[in-house]
Each structure stands twice: as C-alpha cells, then as structure tokens.
Amino acid sequence: MAKVKKQPRPKAETPKGFRDYFGAEVTQRNEMLHTIAGVYHRYGFDALDSSAVETVEALGKYLPDVDRPNEGVFAWQEDESDWLALRYDLTAPLARVFAQHRNDLPTPYRRYAMGPVWRNEKPGPGRYRQFYQCDADTVGSASMAADSEICALLSDTLEEVGIPRGDYLIRVNNRKVLNGVLEAMRLADEAQRHDVLRTIDKFDKVGEAGVRELLTKGRLDASGAFIDGIGLTDTQADPVVAFLTSKGADATATLTNLRDAVGTSDIGGKGIDELEQIAALLSAQGYGADRIELDPSVVRGLGYYTGPVYEAELTFEIFDEKGRKRQFGSVAGGGRYDDLVKRFTGQEVPATGVSIGVDRLLAALREKGRLTAHEHGPVVVTVMDRDRMADYQAMVAELRNAGIRAEVYLGNPKNFGNQLKYADRRNSPMAVIEGGDEKANGIVQIKDLILGAKIAENATLEEWKERTNQFEVPRGDLVARVRAILESQS
Structure with a gap:
C-alpha cells in the first residue's frame, strides 16, 4: 500500500501587500472614521455603503493598468463572459449607483462613503494592496459652489481630526487650464500630448529646469542615466513652463499668470474663470490662502478629471527611513469628473468629490503625537x-x-x-x-x-x-x- 504523502502545513503569514490590524489601531481608525463622518454629515451628505464587488465593465477604463481587463484589480471570471472585481476606489461604484438608482435619488445627490478598497499593484514600504478611503461627492451639480464646498469640507475635516491650521494646505488647480496650455502648444500628435502630461506630473520631483529638459532635449537623472526628451522646441515648451510656474503671491496674481500661459485658448479661459469663482466662494466663507490656495503645479489623474482638481498636503516635516527630513505629503485628493456617469447613461452628469486616505492620515497623527499606540484594556x-x-x-x-x-x-x-x-x-x-x-x-x-x-x-x-x-x-x-x-x- 502506497504511503499517503503528508500535506505541508500552510504558512501563517499575510499575503504580500496586506497586513493585519490589532486592537488600538482598529479603535483609532474607527474613531477617526466617526469624526470624519460627523463632518460629512454636518455638510449635508448622506451615507452610502455600496457593494465591494463590481463588474469589471462597470469599473471602466480608469483602472490603474488598462492593458487587460483584470490588471490593476483583483478580478475573477464569474462565467464565460462576466468578469467581477473588488472595487479599487469608491468613486467608480458611485457612478454605477447613481446611474442605476437615479430615478429614486435626489439631484444633486450628496453622498459619503467609507471602507476598504483593493488594488492589485506592486506593494512597497507603506504601500498596501488594501487600504481605507473616506469619500464625499456631489453628483448632478455643475456649479463651482460644489467644488468650493468640497475644499471647505476637506479643510474642516483635517482640523477636526487633529491636523492644526498651518500643518496642512489644500491646493487647487483645473484640468481645463492644462488643456488650454496644450492648445497653446499646438501639438497635433496625441502621443506627444500624452508625453507632455506625463512630464508635467514630474514637476514636483525635477523642478522647472528638469521639466524643460524633459520636454526638449532630455536630461541626466540623479543616477547619471540619460532620459530622452520629448523633442519639443523651447518655444513649444514655454507654455508648459509658464503654466507650472504661474503661482503668484495671491490668487489674483496666479490667475493673471495663468491667463498669459493659456493665451487665446477658450477651454483654458473657462478653466481660469472656474478657479476665479472657487477662490471668490472660499473667500466668502472665510477660507484664506493659509488653508486653501490656487496652485497650478497640482496634477492629479489627468485622464480622470475634467475640471477643478484639489489635493490636501501635510506641510510639516518628518524623518524618512534613512533619517532624512521630508514633508509628510498628500493625504487626500479629488476633483471634478463629469464623464463617469455618462458611461452608463449616455448623458453627461456633472460630479465632483474628494477622497481621504485614512491610513496615511492616521500615520500623520501618530507622527504629530496626537495618537498613541496604547489603549486601555478591560x-x-x-x-x-x-x-x-x-x-x-x-x-x-x-x-x-x-x-x-x-x-x-x-x-x-x-x-x-x-x-x-x-x-x-x-x-x-x-x-x-x-x-x-x-x-x-x-x-x-x-x-x-x-x-x-x-x-x-x-x-x-x-x-x-x-x-x-x-x-x-x-x-x-x-x-x-x-x-x-x-x-x-x-
């Protein structure tokens, strides 16, 4: 009789990119979620708890990697045709929910949602494949008042959870202004336009001179490797550099510089008008540049947003794993996405919202000493x-x-x-x-x-x-x- 092969014991370890959360961490997160929900509720947003599983078709083209339908997400095939996936954010499910239930929902529909999302990406230090988000969105309003309100809500939320004024800054830009810059450059080649967008996204890392080099002849990176440039002339690169460096001493100066950058572009002018409205509305509510400012260097998900974009950055310094000082960085972001619901309905439905990264915000509060790892037991x-x-x-x-x-x-x-x-x-x-x-x-x-x-x-x-x-x-x-x-x- 053949000897039965003994099955090896399973390894007691979490999958790569995932982690376990214990007592105090769970309590701290729940308390933060409760605080954030209180601010969202105070602003008139209603809670929504949508399905954690969506069809890949419903999640759409905004996946982190779109080469294949199940890249970037955790997906599986239900039968021979339908692919399902764990949600990778809370915005794509909102578009599906509004399209599905729009006849039963008030318009504008104001909702907030909190919960885990999953991304099938390469994990790294502090980068996990499952993490929590807190979103607030308004669907069905094209008014810039909706965008200014999201910025105000984000400011109030940060202060309420324990980030004091002076330790954060919410920066606002507009995708339409960037489109105006691309118009001013008169680039006919779509691939070149895409390369320009990717280069703009590197401004924070390489600065004005680095962006100009990448747009034109190329540059040597920190390791000594040469990175090919796009091949534009200096004249073609000028509008991009002018756009990225147009931040002035105040909102008025920034808007003036932006108008120079976009020239006669109609779409660029509309974007600047929208930024001007947002700045005026925030000022009327008492939100000054010490909390929320116009900043053309903010570039978020260029293929995702259609108008204003905003990012909350924590400005205090921390030490990284190598002992170097650096700013803590971004903990939230969002913007206007007027095309998401249209995928389902065929009609444009304006929408805007923000998403807060709960785990990063908790880490920030620990860095500031406003959270402890201890919790009294029973x-x-x-x-x-x-x-x-x-x-x-x-x-x-x-x-x-x-x-x-x-x-x-x-x-x-x-x-x-x-x-x-x-x-x-x-x-x-x-x-x-x-x-x-x-x-x-x-x-x-x-x-x-x-x-x-x-x-x-x-x-x-x-x-x-x-x-x-x-x-x-x-x-x-x-x-x-x-x-x-x-x-x-x-």
Missing part, C-alpha cells in the same frame, strides 16, 4: 476559586451594565501570577480580586495596575513600601470605586 476580574465562577460573572455583569469594559479571566486560574501577567498584556487598568476570605467579609480587592506600573518605574524602595496600588472596598461599592479609579487614570 478591567480583569481574577478567579481565585473556579467553583465560584458565577460570583465572578456577576461582578463582570455589574461592571458591563454600568458601561465599564470588563472580563473574567478564562484561562487556567491555578497560578494567580499568570492572571496578573495576562492583565498586563491586555493593558488592563485594574484587576479585581475576591478570594474566600474577601467573600466571607463582603469585600473585594482592587489592584490599580496603571498606578502600580508608575510606582514601580519611579519610586525608590522606601517609597514603594509607603505607597500602595491595591485597595480593599465593600463588595457593594465595586462599580463606584472602579469608575472613580478609571476617571483618575484618564
């Missing part, structure tokens, strides 16, 4: 006599009914020291002890574990003898005393 009721489990469960029930997080130790109670070690690992604020003597005398012992840790860390031996973190209280005062200790700890 009050642990220890077990001195396993035959009296009903008594201990009664204590826990009283604490929970009073709104206090609590649990009974459910491991092997034989070693009391192990119970206290368990409480420490749970980051418990205190342990409740009731042995046979305490039960007979109608009392319980409460051990303040937070105070005990502080005493052990800071006190000398003599001071330790004089202080105590364990208290004897009447059994009937258990809830009141636990609550008082929790309040003193906080």
Whole structure:
C-alpha cells in the first residue's frame, strides 16, 4: 500500500501587500472614521455603503493598468463572459449607483462613503494592496459652489481630526487650464500630448529646469542615466513652463499668470474663470490662502478629471527611513469628473468629490503625537476559586451594565501570577480580586495596575513600601470605586 504523502502545513503569514490590524489601531481608525463622518454629515451628505464587488465593465477604463481587463484589480471570471472585481476606489461604484438608482435619488445627490478598497499593484514600504478611503461627492451639480464646498469640507475635516491650521494646505488647480496650455502648444500628435502630461506630473520631483529638459532635449537623472526628451522646441515648451510656474503671491496674481500661459485658448479661459469663482466662494466663507490656495503645479489623474482638481498636503516635516527630513505629503485628493456617469447613461452628469486616505492620515497623527499606540484594556476580574465562577460573572455583569469594559479571566486560574501577567498584556487598568476570605467579609480587592506600573518605574524602595496600588472596598461599592479609579487614570 502506497504511503499517503503528508500535506505541508500552510504558512501563517499575510499575503504580500496586506497586513493585519490589532486592537488600538482598529479603535483609532474607527474613531477617526466617526469624526470624519460627523463632518460629512454636518455638510449635508448622506451615507452610502455600496457593494465591494463590481463588474469589471462597470469599473471602466480608469483602472490603474488598462492593458487587460483584470490588471490593476483583483478580478475573477464569474462565467464565460462576466468578469467581477473588488472595487479599487469608491468613486467608480458611485457612478454605477447613481446611474442605476437615479430615478429614486435626489439631484444633486450628496453622498459619503467609507471602507476598504483593493488594488492589485506592486506593494512597497507603506504601500498596501488594501487600504481605507473616506469619500464625499456631489453628483448632478455643475456649479463651482460644489467644488468650493468640497475644499471647505476637506479643510474642516483635517482640523477636526487633529491636523492644526498651518500643518496642512489644500491646493487647487483645473484640468481645463492644462488643456488650454496644450492648445497653446499646438501639438497635433496625441502621443506627444500624452508625453507632455506625463512630464508635467514630474514637476514636483525635477523642478522647472528638469521639466524643460524633459520636454526638449532630455536630461541626466540623479543616477547619471540619460532620459530622452520629448523633442519639443523651447518655444513649444514655454507654455508648459509658464503654466507650472504661474503661482503668484495671491490668487489674483496666479490667475493673471495663468491667463498669459493659456493665451487665446477658450477651454483654458473657462478653466481660469472656474478657479476665479472657487477662490471668490472660499473667500466668502472665510477660507484664506493659509488653508486653501490656487496652485497650478497640482496634477492629479489627468485622464480622470475634467475640471477643478484639489489635493490636501501635510506641510510639516518628518524623518524618512534613512533619517532624512521630508514633508509628510498628500493625504487626500479629488476633483471634478463629469464623464463617469455618462458611461452608463449616455448623458453627461456633472460630479465632483474628494477622497481621504485614512491610513496615511492616521500615520500623520501618530507622527504629530496626537495618537498613541496604547489603549486601555478591560478591567480583569481574577478567579481565585473556579467553583465560584458565577460570583465572578456577576461582578463582570455589574461592571458591563454600568458601561465599564470588563472580563473574567478564562484561562487556567491555578497560578494567580499568570492572571496578573495576562492583565498586563491586555493593558488592563485594574484587576479585581475576591478570594474566600474577601467573600466571607463582603469585600473585594482592587489592584490599580496603571498606578502600580508608575510606582514601580519611579519610586525608590522606601517609597514603594509607603505607597500602595491595591485597595480593599465593600463588595457593594465595586462599580463606584472602579469608575472613580478609571476617571483618575484618564
């Protein structure tokens, strides 16, 4: 009889590009989502929880990689024809939802959505294939008031979650202005226009001189490798450079410079008019350039947006993995996308919105020291006599009914020291002890574990003898005393 081959054990590891989130991290994220939802709700947006799975056809051409229908997303074939995929953002599903339910929805439709999205991209440091987004969008309004409101909402949200004024800047641009620049360049070749857009996207990295070199003759990068240029003349490159460097001392100066950059382009002029409206509307609401400013260097998803675009950047410095100072960077972005719903309906439906990267925003708050990795665990009721489990469960029930997080130790109670070690690992604020003597005398012992840790860390031996973190209280005062200790700890 052939020997049955033993199956290897599966590896206990997360797939590449994914991670697990534990207690404090989950709590911090949930609290942030609650805060963000409060701002969105205050602005009049309604919650929407759409399906995490869409057809690849519904997700459309805005996938990260469009060479094949299932590139860039996690996709599978349901039958011989239909491909399904996990959503890669929250905007494409919104377009499908509005097209499907538009007869039952108010117009404009104002919705916010929060949840995980999945991208089948190459993972890297801090770059995961699953992450959380928080979106707010207005579908059905072409008014620049909708765009200015999104910028104001984004500013209020950042401040509400703990990013103070001065530590962030929301920068606003317009895709139409860029289209006007391309018109002014008079490029007939579509491939060249695409190359120009890709080059513009590198402005933050290579600067004005680098962009000019990439548009014309090419340049040497930091590694010494030569990168071929597009081959434009200096005259052809001038409108692009003028556009990227048109930011002035204030909004008026920036708009004037932009008009010079687009020349007589009609579409470019419309884009500048829209930026002017947004600036005026934000000023009327009290949002100055210290929070929101016009910045022509902002380029987001050039094939995605049709009008205003905006990006929230955190301006404070952090140290990277090599110990170098750098700005924290972008945590949110969005813009106007008037063509998404049209894919389903055949009719143009104006829309604008913003998406916040929750994980990056949480990381920013940790960098600023506004989040800690610690969270108090439950009050642990220890077990001195396993035959009296009903008594201990009664204590826990009283604490929970009073709104206090609590649990009974459910491991092997034989070693009391192990119970206290368990409480420490749970980051418990205190342990409740009731042995046979305490039960007979109608009392319980409460051990303040937070105070005990502080005493052990800071006190000398003599001071330790004089202080105590364990208290004897009447059994009937258990809830009141636990609550008082929790309040003193906080």
